[in-house]
Amino acid sequence: MKSRSGIQVMAGLIGMIRPLLSKMCLAVLMGCVGNLMATFITVLGAYGLTTLLGLTGGLKLSVIFTLLAVFSVLRGILRYAEQASNHYIAFKLLAEIRHQVFAALRKLAPAKLDGSDKGNLISIITTDIELLEVFYAHTISPIAIAIITSLFMSIFIGRFDVRLGFLAFVFYVIVGAGIPLVNGKLGSALGGQYRKQYGGLNTAVLDNLYGMEEIIQYQAKEKRLKNIEGYTDSLEKVNSRLKSNEAVQRIVTDAVILFAGVSMLAVSMNLYWDGTVSFNAVLICTVAMLGSFGPVSALSALSNNLTQTLASGNRVLNLLEEEPVVEDVTDGAAAADGVIAAEHLDFTYSETDGSTCHVFSDFSAEFKPDRIYGILGKSGYGKSTLLKLMMRFYETDGGAITYGGKNVNEINTEALRRHISYVTQETFLFQDTIENNIKVAKADATREEVCAAAKKAAIHEFIESLPNGYDTKLSELGDSLSGGERQRIGIARAFLHDCPVIFLDEPTSNIDSLNESIILKSLYTEKQGKQILLVSHRKSTMAIADTVIEMN
Secondary structure, eight states, rough: OOOOOOHHHHHHOOOOOGHHHHHHOOOHHHHHHHHHHHHHHHHHHHHHHHHHHTTTTOOOOHHHHHHHHHHHHHHHHHHHHHHHHHHHHHHHHHHHHHHHHHHHHHTTTHHHHSSHHHHHHHHIIIHHHHHHHHHHTTTTTHHHHHHHHHHHHHHHHHHOHHHHHHHHHHHHIIIIIIIHHOOOOOOOHHHHHHHHHHHHHHHHHHHHHHHHHHHHHOOOOOOOOHHHHHHHHHHHHHHHHHHHHHHHHHHHHHHHHHHHHHHHHHHHHHHHTTSOOOOHHHHHHHHHHHHHHHHHHHHHHHHHHHHHHHHHHHHHHHHHHOOOOOOOOSSSSSOOOOOEEEEEEEEEOOOTSSOEEEEEEEEEEEEOTTTTEEEEEEESSHHHHHHHHTTTOOOOOOEEETTTTEEEEGGGGHHHHHHHEESSSSSOOSSSBBBHGGGGGGOOOHHHHHHHHHHHTTTTHHHHHHSGGOOOOOOOTTSSHHHOOOOHHHHHHHHHHHSSEEEEETTTTTHHHHHHHHHHHHHHHHHTTTTEEEEEEGGGGGGGEEEEEEEE
């Protein structure tokens, strides 16, 4: 994973604002005017005091009270408008980022999902993107507001004496930039660590939810609880360190602001004794100094949440910039009928821990039309990998895969996959009706076509026995069905798709012998005009194969 500096992450995130730049500028303008009005409410109080004391340069009390009323009302209105604009921008951008993330995942899949830490991926899609709301709604605009208002107040105070204006500017920089940068540098590693461990906790929770039956069956509750507790304890330790940093930063910020007020009073009094400035300048400059730290102290407080926000931003940017294992061919040839050939294949998997697993070395095989090919072998010998290479989920390291003499890398990827019905080991079922789950393979299929496919997959009678038949709605992930029933729905999809090429990866591993024989008979009947590759580690499944290729 690429690690960016905080400035690089912010630059990457800010680059996404361009479509909404005009609204962001409006929000900044309203924020600047609103914050200056809030500051000048206290400054006007100082002017009122100088008027009551009869000092020169004071304003009339009627003018002061009028301005106080106007500033108080406008401050509230502008504050609301600024926040509304910032949140509008933030939610618009989050929606756009989600679109970009899912578009990136479509390009990265299926290889990205095949070996990825899914809990971490879910964390990026959900909480990491949500945290970016803090950046867009509460970071960009406040930074711009703090810079503009600080410059304005430095000039205002500098009108009484340049040295006072410079002193104010120095303290604005310390509070608004110095403290946040130091705090961000100290906490950046912790922020990244927190997001990574949070993703790990997500993965552990998902594992426990999906494996609840096994946990109960094998009395593994204590071990799994300890696993979760390990993640939560580590997360809590990192969170405690972040909170400790936050407390120290708050104390330092308050101390510097107090010191700034004292320094302004001391320097301005010294200038007053020298006859350089009047006493009302001492009072106004000191009050203006103490009352104008709102925008820059907000930046200082932001640095606490910003460590996690920037860590989340880095993870999102990494996902958006990640190069796919396989680039889809969009301008290639149409998928061709004819012999499918694996020619001198070499392939090595890269594991997530950096290690490699060699799968194929100079492997060759041919698959002709109108035949069923059985691919037999023990687990780990590359049976499933061969199908994934033929689907072009991965690139070969050497050799080639051809369809009708055309290299798979020269065939339009979308057309290639439309040309193939692929039944994987794990059939994913959507939280929808059984009919719609089968119609994933052909959205415009009629009920008759769905029933015909279900009969070939030996699942029709079971569906009909349900109270709502094909309109039965499945629970999340299809957990209301057995493994065999899920597999048969996956096979029904393949029959409904009705492609010239069918890949079946352990299609009957969870199916009883009676239903297996029905499915295999259907496959044998369907083989005319098709190429069927049947992967299995069971020899009984190979009974219908015209040719069996053993991988060992």
